[in-house]
Amino acid sequence: MTGAGTQGSPPAEDLEDLYENAPCGYLSLQPDGRIVKVNRTLSAWIGIPVDQLLGKRLHDLLNMPGRIFYETHFAPLLRMQGFFNEVALDLVTSDGRKLPVLANAMERRAEDGALLFTRVTMFQAAERRRYERELVDARAAADAASAMVKSQLELEQETAELREQFIAILGHDLRNPLASIAAAARMLRKEEQTDRATKILDLMQGSVIRMSGLIDNVLDFARGQLGGGITLKRQVEDLEPILRQVIDELRSSHPDRAIEVSIEFDGPINCDSGRIGQLVSNLLGNALTHGTPDEPVRFSAATDEQRLELWIANGGAPISSDAMTGLFQPFFKGEAGTSQRGLGLGLHIASEIARAHGGTIMVSSDDEETRFTFVMPLD
Structure with a gap:
């Protein structure tokens, strides 16, 4: 007869089953960002077979806002610190639905520091997102009710x-x-x-x-x-040093690009030099982003007795007439299907700075070059 203490040991945990059918999604990425291993749980969540997920990039599983966040936050954060926790992402399922998740990631490196792979864990977050939205809606409703009893002065x-x-x-x-x-x-x-x-x-x-x-x-x-x-702090000052500083900063962040510079000022200028530097940074950054990589970006700034004129030109495909109409609108992202970085505010802010100075920005674009020209009257 078997004694009470010898009725048998508990069954051993099946580690493979624990990975494949865990209550969370697991995936591993190669150093080039491609999926090398993924569990059945995540595969079932998004409705894509495991063998079809292998070789894809995590970027491919995200919706458009998630892809932007991936490029601007996810990847740089991993490269800099080797991990991140509780990042909100939205996966896209096989039938096009959005699946909210919270992701944690950690790099695995060899003894010599070489990246072996990156482990990512995902938890469904639909209920959490719904609860957060309900809190926001409740707060908004409370604010609206409170606003109704306030006077116009209090609201202002x-x-x-x-x-x-x-x-x-x-x-x-x-x-x-x-x-x-x-x-x-x-x-x-x-x-x-x-x-x-x-x-x-x-x-x-x-x-x-x-x-x-x-x-x-x-x-x-x-x-x-x-x-x-747009607020200005105008004063008569030498504009060239701030322009040189802006150009040097962009050169340091685009070391593989050539920038040709010509600056000829008759003397100090009555302007907000910081704002003009911001305008140049936005226009020059736009030219570096969209210009042909093997052609230099050209920058020219000069004054005469009546006006300041500066222009920035780059080679590449011309801007279409349709795109030209919305070029200076906020959040404008350019031609459909193009890959653009940023929020689409740079040209809008540049045009507002020009307007605040009493000036204008003009655009010309053909097969030879695209040129943005800023003209400002001198007081």
Whole structure:
């Protein structure tokens, strides 16, 4: 007779079954970003067989906003710190439905530091998203009910406060950490670094410059939408140093591109040099993004007794007449099917800066070149 204490050991856990049928999705990515392993759970969630998922990129499983987030946040964050936690993404199922998930990822590296693969875990988040939306809706309903009993003066005061808070958050909570990252990168560059560390510092520098431009554009767009408009601090000053600085920053983030520069000023100019530098940064960045890589981008700035004129030209396919009509509209993304980075605010902000200076931006585009010309009267 078997005793009470010898009725048998509990069954051993099947690790393969635990992976394949876990209550969460698992996938592993090769160093080139392609899926090398995925479990049945994730395959069932999105309705795509495992063998059809192998070789795809995670980017291919996301909706358009998710792809943008992947390129601007997911991939750079992994390269810089090797992991991330609780990133909200939306997968696209085989029948076109959106599947909200929360993703965690961690790189696995060899002893010599070489990347072996990246492990990604996904949890369904539909209920969590629904709960969050309900909270937002409830807050909005409460705010609307409260607004009905306020006087017009109180509403205007509240709007002004919200505007200032929003601008303060963008200006302080985003700029200060970015400045710290830039300062840390500069300090590290003064020390001896490995080739890999140097490449990471180059990536950080390019990201800081790009993020600074995005913050400037979003901040200015927010001011314009909330009633503040583009603000200027005009004074008579030498404009050339700020233009040289902007050009050098873009050269550092596009080391493989040639920029030809010609600047001929008669003397100091009455303008907001920082804003003019922002205008040039947006136009020059646009030319570097869309111009033919093997042709130089040309920049010219000059003054006479009556006006300042600067232009930026690049080679490449001409802008279509349809695209030309919306070129300076906010969130304009250009030709359908083209791959563009950014929020579509750069040209809009540039045109607003030009208008605030009493000037204009004109565009010409043909098979030989695309040229943006800014003209501003001199007081």
